[in-house]
Amino acid sequence: MEMRNRDLKEDIREYWTRRSATFDLAFGHRIPPGPELDAWAAAVRQAIGPAPQRVLELACGTGEVTNVLLSLGHEVTALDFSEAMLGVARAKHAGNARARFLLADAERTMELDQAYDAVICRHLVWTLTEPEQALADWFRVLKPGGTLLVFDGDWTKPTPIGRIASLAVRAIERFIGHDPYYDGAMSEKHADIMTRLPFSDGLTAERVEPLVAAAGFADIRFPSHRPIAAAQRRNADLRNRLRTRFYRRFVLTASRPRDIDGPDLNALPQAEGRSS
Template identity: 40%
Template sequence: MNTNYSIRDEIRDFWSERAATFDQSVGHEIFSEAERKGWQRLIRKHLGEGQGRAALDLACGTAVISHLMHSAGFAVTGLDWSDAMLAQARAKAKKRGADIRFVSGDAENTMEPKDSYDVITNRHLVWTLVDPASAFKEWFSVLKPGGKVLILDGNMGKETWVKGLQKLWTKVTGKPPASHMSPEMMARHQKIRSRVHFSSQMPAEAVVDLLRQAGFTDIVVDRKLSDIHWAQARKMPFLRGLERMVQERFAICARKPG
């Protein structure tokens, strides 16, 4: 066994293996105009129009959020440390004719210049962070004074009543609920989850506390995402769609003083 193989390496390799099929999953890529409009509404609500401002999309994956930011008028840099994800992202941007810069890097240590971005975005990243307190300090440093971070995530570890239904379904039928991951990938996902900072639950309040400790102010938690979730749920199998509607998902926007 390679003793230098860390949890961060494991996370990178897991998402690299997911890259080829990542955009096939509802909740990753966008499959309806209703969902697209929901994301655009959310971005404009918290960040306003881009007007050429510099945006850094952390753990950009195949660049779903990067493209939404680009269409809102931001000058976007997408950062990810999975070469496989970045290959998909670059191909998508080329196909769409979108002028998005992509760089390989670690969201917890971006190596981007200090005070260089007006906006930082990320989706489904914070729960994967090994050291979110350190990461938030890094993001604070990279933002220009007055810049904002927009976190799109959720308390995925929280049990919902729909999870209970899914377990009952499995017990009665012997069939696991529909999933976009194989049992082997699901097991790897759970193994990773058990070793990150937010290994069980990730309530918005815990994220807010760490943002505040990093120096962020004017922190807003937005739970009004039903337009996005309803559009996603309509494209999912029934139980997965129902779970999407009841999960504790949120956007958190915070500002660097200046």
């Protein structure tokens, strides 16, 4: 298992490293100013409150969610295990004293116990090779009363409406051509990685909830993702508006209780590398 995960994580790292130069061109990744940035900011504010906090951002990529957090006044430690992704993020936020970027493993952050008010990630959980280990580590670094905020989705199969939307996009692309940035132009590599992940058959809110609870989190909730999707559609063309209908996406919030400890990390298999 350890060797398999090491090889898998290296494949994941290589995939995201290759995508780093053009990732901001992919619809659904960049968070432009205006309605979409406002919607993401509202979701974060609702989850962790309006006061500036110390936030650990996992799998920060090119620093788009980092920008949301900084716009709200938070102090952000943003980690990624792709040096290329971090290079883009560092350049984007150069000179901002409230942003710190680290090359690190999101499944084993190596950050101090109870150091953060909030732990936040977008589109990371589906890539985890050891989800139990990761969730236990995120619990560990949160202060009692701290918040876990996850944005993710089931990227393995479209919804019934998504299947219709996908057919419509294919029809549109017969006339305007394929968008090379939407799937990173490496869909075969992406598909191979997905088949080897624990969530290879899909990540759903119903599936992740018991794992979060087993890690020690409480007050698990699922705020609506609809305001973000609606904001994405505001200034998008028809093809991209249809893309927001493809998959079932979700938002998860949970808290570390103030008076109990989490699982014993030493009892869990130790993962190496990083998922981004």
